[in-house]
Amino acid sequence: MNFKGIFAAMAALAILAGCGNDPNAGVGAKIAGGYLKGLTGKKAKPQPAVTDPAAYGPLALKAVKGPVMLGVVEKRNAVAILGQKGRNGPYVTWTSLSRQTVTLKHGILTATRGLGDDLMNAEVDSVSALIRTRRAGEANRVMYFLDGESKTYRLVFRCTVSPGQLDKLALGKNRITARRVSEACAADDLSFQNTYWIGSDGWIWQSRQWVSPGVGYLVAQQLRR
Amino acid sequence: MKLFVTRIGATVGATFLLAGPATPQADSLITDSTNLYGAPGLIDLPTAEVAPDANLSFTVSHFKNTTRNTLTFQITPRLTGSFRYSAILGYQPGNATLYDRSFDLRYRIWDEKGLRPALSFGLQDFMGTGIYAAEYFVATKTITPRLRVTAGVGWGRLGSANSIGSPFGTRPPLNFGEGGKPNYDQWFRGPMSAFGGISWQATEKLLLKAEYSSDAYAAETTRGLIERKSSWNFGAEYQLRKGVKLAGYYLYGKEAGIQLSFALNPRVSTVPSGNETAPLPVAPRPSRSSNSAAWSTDWTGDPTVQPGIQTATAKALAKDGILLKSMSLQPARAEVRIENRRYMSQPQAIGRTARVLTRALPASVETFVITSTVGDLPTSSVTLRRSDIEALENAPATAMLARAQISDAAGRPAYALTPTEGLEPRLTWSLAPYVTVSLFDPDSPLRGDFGLRARAKYRIAPGFELSGGIHKKLVGNLDSAKRLSDSTLPHVRSDFGLYDQQGDPALEHLTLAWYARPGKNLYSRITVGYLEQMYGGISGEVLWKPVDSRLALGAEVNIVRQRDFDQLLGFRDYDVVMGQASAYYTFNNGFSGQLDVGRYLAGDWGTTVSLNREFANGWKIGAYATFTTASATDFGEGSFDKGIRLSIPISALTGTPSRTTSQTVLRSLSRDGGAQLNVEGRLYDRVRDSHRPDLEQRWGRFWR
Numbered sequence: 001m002n003f004k005g006i007f008a009a010m011a012a013l014a015i016l017a018g019c020g021n022d023p024n025a026g027v028g029a030k031i032a033g034g035y036l037k038g039l040t041g042k043k044a045k046p047q048p049a050v051t052d053p054a055a056y057g058p059l060a061l062k063a064v065k066g067p068v069m070l071g072v073v074e075k076r077n078a079v080a081i082l083g084q085k086g087r088n089g090p091y092v093t094w095t096s097l098s099r100q101t102v103t104l105k106h107g108i109l110t111a112t113r114g115l116g117d118d119l120m121n122a123e124v125d126s127v128s129a130l131i132r133t134r135r136a137g138e139a140n141r142v143m144y145f146l147d148g149e150s151k152t153y154r155l156v157f158r159c160t161v162s163p164g165q166l167d168k169l170a171l172g173k174n175r176i177t178a179r180r181v182s183e184a185c186a187a188d189d190l191s192f193q194n195t196y197w198i199g200s201d202g203w204i205w206q207s208r209q210w211v212s213p214g215v216g217y218l219v220a221q222q223l224r225r
Numbered sequence: 226m227k228l229f230v231t232r233i234g235a236t237v238g239a240t241f242l243l244a245g246p247a248t249p250q251a252d253s254l255i256t257d258s259t260n261l262y263g264a265p266g267l268i269d270l271p272t273a274e275v276a277p278d279a280n281l282s283f284t285v286s287h288f289k290n291t292t293r294n295t296l297t298f299q300i301t302p303r304l305t306g307s308f309r310y311s312a313i314l315g316y317q318p319g320n321a322t323l324y325d326r327s328f329d330l331r332y333r334i335w336d337e338k339g340l341r342p343a344l345s346f347g348l349q350d351f352m353g354t355g356i357y358a359a360e361y362f363v364a365t366k367t368i369t370p371r372l373r374v375t376a377g378v379g380w381g382r383l384g385s386a387n388s389i390g391s392p393f394g395t396r397p398p399l400n401f402g403e404g405g406k407p408n409y410d411q412w413f414r415g416p417m418s419a420f421g422g423i424s425w426q427a428t429e430k431l432l433l434k435a436e437y438s439s440d441a442y443a444a445e446t447t448r449g450l451i452e453r454k455s456s457w458n459f460g461a462e463y464q465l466r467k468g469v470k471l472a473g474y475y476l477y478g479k480e481a482g483i484q485l486s487f488a489l490n491p492r493v494s495t496v497p498s499g500n501e502t503a504p505l506p507v508a509p510r511p512s513r514s515s516n517s518a519a520w521s522t523d524w525t526g527d528p529t530v531q532p533g534i535q536t537a538t539a540k541a542l543a544k545d546g547i548l549l550k551s552m553s554l555q556p557a558r559a560e561v562r563i564e565n566r567r568y569m570s571q572p573q574a575i576g577r578t579a580r581v582l583t584r585a586l587p588a589s590v591e592t593f594v595i596t597s598t599v600g601d602l603p604t605s606s607v608t609l610r611r612s613d614i615e616a617l618e619n620a621p622a623t624a625m626l627a628r629a630q631i632s633d634a635a636g637r638p639a640y641a642l643t644p645t646e647g648l649e650p651r652l653t654w655s656l657a658p659y660v661t662v663s664l665f666d667p668d669s670p671l672r673g674d675f676g677l678r679a680r681a682k683y684r685i686a687p688g689f690e691l692s693g694g695i696h697k698k699l700v701g702n703l704d705s706a707k708r709l710s711d712s713t714l715p716h717v718r719s720d721f722g723l724y725d726q727q728g729d730p731a732l733e734h735l736t737l738a739w740y741a742r743p744g745k746n747l748y749s750r751i752t753v754g755y756l757e758q759m760y761g762g763i764s765g766e767v768l769w770k771p772v773d774s775r776l777a778l779g780a781e782v783n784i785v786r787q788r789d790f791d792q793l794l795g796f797r798d799y800d801v802v803m804g805q806a807s808a809y810y811t812f813n814n815g816f817s818g819q820l821d822v823g824r825y826l827a828g829d830w831g832t833t834v835s836l837n838r839e840f841a842n843g844w845k846i847g848a849y850a851t852f853t854t855a856s857a858t859d860f861g862e863g864s865f866d867k868g869i870r871l872s873i874p875i876s877a878l879t880g881t882p883s884r885t886t887s888q889t890v891l892r893s894l895s896r897d898g899g900a901q902l903n904v905e906g907r908l909y910d911r912v913r914d915s916h917r918p919d920l921e922q923r924w925g926r927f928w929r
Binding site: 089 | 490491492493494495496497498499500501502503504505506507508509569570615618619620621622623650652653654655656657680840841842844877880922923925926928929
């Protein structure tokens with residue numbers, strides 16, 4: 001057999017790998033490709049480094065009418081401008097242009113969608129009561145995720161809330177003095193520490209909150225209320 | 226925002242890839258290291274270790290004149306199964322290479338607890354030629370977190386060196402016949418020997434092993450294929466990256482060995498919730514008291530309302546790969562019929578539809594009936610209260626499941642459904658490369674073709690599908706199979722070599738299929754035309770499957786004639802009436818079974834037993850065996866048809882949503898006994914996705 005010929009033909013065909021209006025064509029190649037991609041570990045193109053998220057501030061204020069947030073997934077060094085997409089009772093869902101969403105309940109993260117290892121939902125009322133009133137104390141939070149098999153699993157974290165110092169923040173056109181509050185949580189072999197910056201009216205202006213084992217931390221800054 | 230920037234810099238290096246959701250395994254004797262036989266173990270010896278549950282590994286090992294390719298699946302946390310294809314150069318008369326298939330099973334009898342080691346027993350190569358046949362009991366103990374010690378006793382190969390007696394009598398000679406049958410009369414008989422070894426996790430990536438083997442390699446040494454100067458083996462295994470390991474060995478005081486293994490686990494994913502974009506959030510209705518106008522039902526009199534809503538809904542759903550086939554809109558109730566073309570999880574499609582409906586429908590519509598269809602076949606209706614959707618959007622998915630009603634979608638709908646016009650092309654087509662691989666031909670164990678395949682499907686009328694496919698080979702060597710069938714049965718499958726040689730280009734299939742619902746719990750299919758590569762004719766099927774039931778019963782009758790080898794329009798002179806009655810059952814522990822009883826292509830009567838382990842993300846790994854009136858002698862090598870089936874969903878590997886799975890069957894060369902017809906579109910697989918057992922298994926993605 002002529003191997004040169006095979007590779008030439010494969011290269012030519014790779015270009016046309018699956019055309020038509022049936023999404024189910026050319027599966028084998030896609031699977032092999034997916035596995036190889038997994039092996040080489042080359043995931044999506046490396047994101048350009050975030051030099052200074054604040055640089056996105058003016059852009060964000062211009063791009064979105066009404067309330068706007070900046071979201072940063074630290075591990076991926078990715079910034080997104082978030083606008084409000086939905087409100088269901090106390091839950092507010094914010095979306096990026098690429099249709100990834102985060103849902104906050106009074107500023108505390110309860111869900112994400114489209115981040116690969118999403119937080120499906122969370123019960124945060126007990127910790128929220130401490131955090132938003134800037135009181136020290138202990139409380140539970142329950143977080144729900146999907147496992148590799150796509151089944152729901154739930155983690156119950158024991159969290160210690162401790163108020164800290166006052167910080168001066170510049171968020172969009174706002175100059176705010178906010179109380180820093182930390183929330184240290186642990187469950188089995190997982191632990192994380194969230195930080196919130198809370199205005200005198202109890203509003204969470206800025207936060208760094210843990211999402212899931214795969215996503216890590218999300219930083220959210222509210223530029224306009 | 227200095228603070229901000231430094232924080233980013235500081236945490237980029239932080240590792241949060243912990244075990245994550247891993248199942249709580251109190252037991253520590255788990256390994257992803259494999260031995261030369263591709264099973265969890267030391268170098269050439271087994272241990273009582275197990276692989277992580279559901280782990281699927283592929284190991285290639287090579288040492289002097291010997292190559293072993295092994296697929297191992299951790300069937301349950303305690304049960305390990307391996308399938309091996311090995312080659313021993315010069316083993317056969319005339320220095321010919323022996324190609325041999327073998328199966329192993331190993332069971333963990335008890336786990337490690339306190340001072341008690343874990344104990345397993347195993348059957349190695351327990352069917353057929355038994356080249357590698359051995360039985361053993363083996364115990365493994367954790368000494369330190371990094372050091373494990375193993376000791377065992379073995380029979381067969383593992384009792385062949387330094388034997389300490391034959392406690393259960395002499396080992397009878399192998400009664401081989403056509404192979405493929407369990408050699409139970411030999412098990413645990415004959416000389417018994419002790420073996421043992423240690424493994425030491427030197428660093429996170431490096432595992433060192435040493436063992437004392439009780440395998441004399443008698444057959445190989447007498448043929449001069451391997452030299453055995455010592456019973457000691459030494460090895461080092463290095464993890465190249467997660468799931469990929471390279472090992473080097475020093476074997477039997479003389480030989481060097483090398484091994485590469487790959488592991489995949491259906492239960493582990495780097496993107497467990499997938500990379501698909503977010504669903505639209507629920508839009509709750511204003512309260513009736515604050516905005517009574519929004520709740521008015523005046524719109525019912527306006528004939529432009531429903532078409533407008535239907536078009537908007539269809540467009541929103543199309544973005545999520547969901548086809549809105551039809552809709553009925555009443556003041557308090559709406560029904561939509563949808564076809565999910567994107568998500569492996571039907572609840573995910575239903576959940577997205579429900580959320581779109583909260584944004585599209587007037588406030589007075591409280592009841593949503595979401596009917597799943599496959600093609601034009603309605604398979605189930607999920608009825609949801611809009612108030613529940615509003616209230617439970619941010620609750621665990623199980624809360625919504627508890628409120629959902631799942632019912633059959635048979636019969637005339639309560640209200641007339643208006644079809645959505647112009648959204649779905651009547652003609653779908655694709656042109657894509659294909660690869661066909663033929664394994665296990667002793668002349669050339671790996672053959673393949675690579676070419677182009679065109680397929681098209683045309684919807685003539687509701688329920689009627691015209692479908693065809695052709696392929697043209699570009700390169701390959703499938704046509705080089707020289708062995709002609711010597712089967713004494715009608716050559717219903719064994720002439721595959723002639724089909725491969727002459728079918729270029731080949732009409733894969735050209736069929737007209739009619740799908741219908743004859744009644745409640747009933748589904749039917751009639752397919753006419755060129756049904757598959759080798760047969761044409763008519764195929765009829767009926768399936769009974771209540772929507773809540775884990776049990777389904779089906780019957781299929783096929784009147785078929787064998788096609789010409791060139792796979793164009795002509796036929797040969799063999800025809801047969803065949804078909805099976807089938808029972809399908811989904812167990813609630815992730816396993817599913819199927820039992821077929823009936824007549825097969827060669828006119829033989831018999832039964833096929835299949836058992837699969839199924840995962841919510843669409844992975845399916847299983848095995849089947851067919852026993853028919855075709856005798857072992859008539860069947861030929863292997864005695865009866867059996868094989869391993871793998872369904873791998875593309876979405877679980879790539880994170881991109883898709884309903885596509887790659888189907889692989891590992892089996893012996895096609896023989897004529899117990900041969901089934903390969904007709905497309907069988908009912909059970911079309912229907913089950915949207916029935917309660919599968920909906921419940923996959924409901925976790927309802928809000929995804």
